[in-house]
Amino acid sequence: MTATAPRKPRARSQARIDAILDAARTLLAAEGVAGLSIYSVAERAQIPPSSVYHFFAGVPALLEALTADVHGAFRAAIQAPIDHECLKQWRDLSCIVEQRMLTIYDQDAAARQLILAQHGLTEVTQADRQHDLELGDLMFKVFNRHFELPTLPSDVDVFALALELSDRVYARSVHQHGLITPRMAEEGMRVFDAYVGLYLPVYLPRR
Helix, strand or coil: CCCCCCCCCCHHHHHHHHHHHHHHHHHHHHHCHHHCCHHHHHHHHCCCHHHHHHHCCCHHHHHHHHHHHHHHHHHHHHHCCCCHHHCCCHHHHHHHHHHHHHHHHHHCHHHHHHHHCCCCCHHHHHHHHHHHHHHHHHHHHHHHHHECCCCCCCCCCHHHHHHHHHHHHHHHHHHHHCCCCHHHHHHHHHHHHHHHCCCCCCCCCEC
């Protein structure tokens, strides 16, 4: 007996899920995690709370779904086309990718609340770290597409750790200022480059 692929939500169900997540994103951006509840989301989405519970067991499940959504935007930013001819060294590439991710943080208050704010939700933090591993793998592939990389350690996820470290800098800025200031954006990028630079020489041959 052949296994069947999991069915996608029907159009009506998907529309309701989208409405719930949109409502949760709006509330999260305006009030932070503390102001989020199943009932506030239901009221914002103009649907019964039971409908929210039908798709999401509770607030952590909602936040995990939103975290996946934010990281989807990060994945798209990393995978978007890059002009190979404009890259003189690998730091040019890291600058382009980090700037794209900073733009997402700048334009999406919910992303700042989920990834950078101190909400203390273990489920969201664990989901974020798992997504960082995926983003780190994508970063490696993008770097390897443009430059001849040396052999990197197999027991350390270099690019994932670099992303996590730069996020720590951005999180400090959000905690202090409510946003990522230009100065702290620069510092976060320097932290990313400094850590990756422990494994990559200053100049790498281009592909």
